[in-house]
Amino acid sequence: MQLEIISIGDELLIGQTTNTNAAWMGEQALRSGLQCSRVHTIGDDPAVLRAVLDEVLGRVDLVWITGGLGPTQDDRTKDALVGYFGCAVALHAPTLAGIEAYFAHRKLPMLEVNRQQALLPTGPRTAILSNPRGTAAGMWFETDRGQVVVAMPGVPSEMQGLLLEEVLPRVRTRWPMPHRPQRTVRVHGVGEAYISNRLGEWETALAARGVAIAFLPHLGSVRVRFSTVAADATVGEALLDQVCSEFVGQIGPAAYSTSDEPLAQVVGAQLLARSERLAVVESCTGGALAAALTAVPGASRYFLGGVVAYDAGIKSLLADVDPGLLEAHGAVSEPVALAMAQGGRRRLGADWVVATTGAAGPDAAPGPQGGPPVPVGTVVIAVAGPGTHAARAFTLGAPARHTRAQRIERWVGDALDRLRQEISAR
Amino acid sequence: MQLEIISIGDELLIGQTTNTNAAWMGEQALRSGLQCSRVHTIGDDPAVLRAVLDEVLGRVDLVWITGGLGPTQDDRTKDALVGYFGCAVALHAPTLAGIEAYFAHRKLPMLEVNRQQALLPTGPRTAILSNPRGTAAGMWFETDRGQVVVAMPGVPSEMQGLLLEEVLPRVRTRWPMPHRPQRTVRVHGVGEAYISNRLGEWETALAARGVAIAFLPHLGSVRVRFSTVAADATVGEALLDQVCSEFVGQIGPAAYSTSDEPLAQVVGAQLLARSERLAVVESCTGGALAAALTAVPGASRYFLGGVVAYDAGIKSLLADVDPGLLEAHGAVSEPVALAMAQGGRRRLGADWVVATTGAAGPDAAPGPQGGPPVPVGTVVIAVAGPGTHAARAFTLGAPARHTRAQRIERWVGDALDRLRQEISAR
Numbered sequence: 135m136q137l138e139i140i141s142i143g144d145e146l147l148i149g150q151t152t153n154t155n156a157a158w159m160g161e162q163a164l165r166s167g168l169q170c171s172r173v174h175t176i177g178d179d180p181a182v183l184r185a186v187l188d189e190v191l192g193r194v195d196l197v198w199i200t201g202g203l204g205p206t207q208d209d210r211t212k213d214a215l216v217g218y219f220g221c222a223v224a225l226h227a228p229t230l231a232g233i234e235a236y237f238a239h240r241k242l243p244m245l246e247v248n249r250q251q252a253l254l255p256t257g258p259r260t261a262i263l264s265n266p267r268g269t270a271a272g273m274w275f276e277t278d279r280g281q282v283v284v285a286m287p288g289v290p291s292e293m294q295g296l297l298l299e300e301v302l303p304r305v306r307t308r309w310p311m312p313h314r315p316q317r318t319v320r321v322h323g324v325g326e327a328y329i330s331n332r333l334g335e336w337e338t339a340l341a342a343r344g345v346a347i348a349f350l351p352h353l354g355s356v357r358v359r360f361s362t363v364a365a366d367a368t369v370g371e372a373l374l375d376q377v378c379s380e381f382v383g384q385i386g387p388a389a390y391s392t393s394d395e396p397l398a399q400v401v402g403a404q405l406l407a408r409s410e411r412l413a414v415v416e417s418c419t420g421g422a423l424a425a426a427l428t429a430v431p432g433a434s435r436y437f438l439g440g441v442v443a444y445d446a447g448i449k450s451l452l453a454d455v456d457p458g459l460l461e462a463h464g465a466v467s468e469p470v471a472l473a474m475a476q477g478g479r480r481r482l483g484a485d486w487v488v489a490t491t492g493a494a495g496p497d498a499a500p501g502p503q504g505g506p507p508v509p510v511g512t513v514v515i516a517v518a519g520p521g522t523h524a525a526r527a528f529t530l531g532a533p534a535r536h537t538r539a540q541r542i543e544r545w546v547g548d549a550l551d552r553l554r555q556e557i558s559a560r
Numbered sequence: 561m562q563l564e565i566i567s568i569g570d571e572l573l574i575g576q577t578t579n580t581n582a583a584w585m586g587e588q589a590l591r592s593g594l595q596c597s598r599v600h601t602i603g604d605d606p607a608v609l610r611a612v613l614d615e616v617l618g619r620v621d622l623v624w625i626t627g628g629l630g631p632t633q634d635d636r637t638k639d640a641l642v643g644y645f646g647c648a649v650a651l652h653a654p655t656l657a658g659i660e661a662y663f664a665h666r667k668l669p670m671l672e673v674n675r676q677q678a679l680l681p682t683g684p685r686t687a688i689l690s691n692p693r694g695t696a697a698g699m700w701f702e703t704d705r706g707q708v709v710v711a712m713p714g715v716p717s718e719m720q721g722l723l724l725e726e727v728l729p730r731v732r733t734r735w736p737m738p739h740r741p742q743r744t745v746r747v748h749g750v751g752e753a754y755i756s757n758r759l760g761e762w763e764t765a766l767a768a769r770g771v772a773i774a775f776l777p778h779l780g781s782v783r784v785r786f787s788t789v790a791a792d793a794t795v796g797e798a799l800l801d802q803v804c805s806e807f808v809g810q811i812g813p814a815a816y817s818t819s820d821e822p823l824a825q826v827v828g829a830q831l832l833a834r835s836e837r838l839a840v841v842e843s844c845t846g847g848a849l850a851a852a853l854t855a856v857p858g859a860s861r862y863f864l865g866g867v868v869a870y871d872a873g874i875k876s877l878l879a880d881v882d883p884g885l886l887e888a889h890g891a892v893s894e895p896v897a898l899a900m901a902q903g904g905r906r907r908l909g910a911d912w913v914v915a916t917t918g919a920a921g922p923d924a925a926p927g928p929q930g931g932p933p934v935p936v937g938t939v940v941i942a943v944a945g946p947g948t949h950a951a952r953a954f955t956l957g958a959p960a961r962h963t964r965a966q967r968i969e970r971w972v973g974d975a976l977d978r979l980r981q982e983i984s985a986r
Contacts, residue, residue, distance in 0.1 A: 147596045149587030150776060154578050156601065161575030170573045172608075173601035175582065182598075189615075350576060414847075414868070420859070421842075421850025424868040428846025431922050431964060439874045442840070442850040444865035448908065452867070452878060482874065496857050538857060 142201035180214035201288035318394035413484035414440035418492030471516035568627035606640035627714035839910035840866035844918030897942035
């Protein structure tokens with residue numbers, strides 16, 4: 135079942151806004167068994183919209199439109215569609231009540247242009263889709279050939295709510311489709327080529343089992359997506375459970391989540407389960423490691439915080455790193471990383487401490503006394519843990535093509551992954 | 561002069577990749593005086609590409625295509641275009657030399673499929689555009705009616721280099737256009753409506769002076785873009801200098817950059833000019849404030865690092881905050897923020913310290929002893945400075961609709977902006 139998307143908005147054409155809605159809708163379509171075959175991005179121009187609709191309805195039976203439903207003069211999608219389908223409009227009481235409640239809740243005055251958003255198409259081949267997140271309702275039109283055109287606002291949260299709660303359920307009723315369960319396994323520290331090579335014939339045999347596999351690599355991590363098509367949802371889910379379990383068995387501990395969770399959340403769950411607490415002593419990651427950990431809601435239950443030791447003096451001052459060690463080995467070295475982790479652990483009262491030191495660029499970092507400089511991209515990560523856990527350090531690199539920002543993001547992943555594996559191994 | 565863009569790639573249709581290329585190209589078009597009137601996103605399918613080209617060349621004289629130029633079997637754009645324009649192909653020696661050098665530099669084996677990337681269209685109405693960043697050259701085709709179709713790879717850095725260095729200069733030669741200079745002024749802490757109201761008739765009069773104004777708001781900051789059209793570049797630049805200067809005069813210190821620089825860079829330049837050094841003591845921003853500062857290359861010249869005091873104990877341990885103060889006033893309070901900034905300044909040996917404490921959610925933060933909790937979104941920022949500078953604290957809020965991540969990003973901007981204004985005022 136094919137679908138085309140029409141994204142409306144001058145701001146999309148001049149690059150003021152990136153069209154993230156189309157990507158999100160394309161993924162939802164895929165998950166629902168629909169295939170998005172084209173996306174049309176056009177300006178707020180009723181004549182262009184009409185021409186695109188004529189063209190698209192000659193190819194497919196389902197069209198999703200976003201944008202141009204706001205209250206201002208440059209929002210012209212509603213009038214254009216009402217004209218195109220030749221509908222009457224009428225005041226839609228539930229939508230008006232919703233708009234009034236929206237303004238009352240925010241203690242804002244409601245204007246006549248907002249009231250006009252409740253003037254909506256009416257008739258046997260239309261439906262109004264409730265949008266509790268905003269003031270622009272969704273609209274559903276059917277052609278006399280049974281084709282469906284849905285219009286949604288362009289605000290991402292409003293479009294997403296409408297698509298998941300109103301549009302997809304109606305589409306499934308209108309065109310019953312098989313289930314398309316999917317699972318995403320996350321892997322860190324090994325590449326797509328390594329994974330594929332390791333899987334060998336098992337990967338080839340997936341197709342015969344009705345399972346598709348896709349690799350989505352990003353800065354040291356790979357998301358591996360498995361999907362299948364099943365008349366019975368339970369059967370499909372059980373097949374994917376089995377496939378994910380086989381996959382993890384072959385890839386081993388590099389696979390860190392079978393439910394598409396980020397590393398910081400997986401580490402958080404490990405710590406919560408053990409009632410242990412974490413702190414960081416970060417140099418090259420400059421705060422980004424702590425920021426990734428605190429991005430998880432509820433992180434305060436296991437994350438204490440820590441030290442951003444960007445300057446060498448702070449490493450000594452707050453993490454007890456011996457200045458002689460810095461001089462003898464250079465800041466980007468295993469002895470210094472170990473001292474940061476162990477010193478931080480003593481000072482901060484945490485069970486686990488992860489420390490980072492590296493050469494983020496643009497310049498190489500000074501090396502050990504009398505030695506060569508440390509090339510850009512090198513990072514040393516150290517993990518110190520509770521009880522008899524021996525602190526360990528790991529020296530890793532990042533590809534030369536990376537930017538400074540990419541290097542930092544990759545090192546944050548590397549640090550969280552080393553921590554995860556040290557916690558698991560203990 | 562109108563232009564349409566064709567983005568090719570199955571990954572764009574299933575939402576695996578967001579179409580950031582189209583937004584970037586749309587902005588470049590606008591800056592060059594071209595108008596992108598439509599974007600077509602399609603799969604790797606030569607028949608669809610031919611049909612779209614037929615349609616687009618019936619409307620406009622310039623077409624930019626990205627994607628489908630890689631070495632693998634699903635990259636079919638080159639063959640489709642060679643067929644569409646009926647060109648011959650020949651081995652393009654400079655491109656082959658570039659590909660060989662690319663693999664030699666990376667010490668990777670070069671495959672036959674890579675060599676075939678140097679088989680390129682040839683003939684009077686074609687040109688090959690050099691891509692030093694990758695192995696897929698750009699291609700320029702002209703129709704017998706003088707229309708131009710340009711194909712570029714989909715890798716963003718390669719497309720951007722080709723567009724700026726090869727495509728736009730040739731387009732300007734082919735269709736001479738007036739200059740379109742532009743300036744972006746950044747403003748923090750006041751909204752779009754406030755700015756517009758403040759500008760009053762001055763804003764209205766801009767059109768008569770030939771200057772367009774656009775507002776691009778994002779989490780507490782607004783980028784205000786001025787552009788003009790001028791036959792003489794010097795005249796246009798001078799007009800925009802004058803307009804920016806008038807704008808800053810009316811908006812005052814909330815305007816922090818007339819050259820579109822981020823706040824962290826502006827603060828860095830202030831500190832460098834004064835040879836002063838900065839540290840942070842951050843609670844609610846959880847590392848994101850330090851990460852924004854260290855994202856600027858060369859930050860180590862003025863940024864020492866600091867403390868992520870997520871847990872109350874760390875606030876006392878590393879920033880000397882009196883536990884009694886925390887209990888009496890609650891962690892999200894001006895006395896605690898001031899103590900964090902002043903304690904951090906004493907401990908870390910920095911000239912300036914900025915401290916953050918707030919309720920990031922999902923739950924409200926505990927309030928003072930016996931008092932009500934602090935609502936989600938509240939933040940207290942304190943700035944302590946050198947010499948006779950009196951530490952100051954500021955209590956701010958964030959809109960209720962914000963997510964946790966948006967709140968943190970906004971608070972980072974608020975903290976950097978308060979710091980900037982305190983440094984300026986001293």
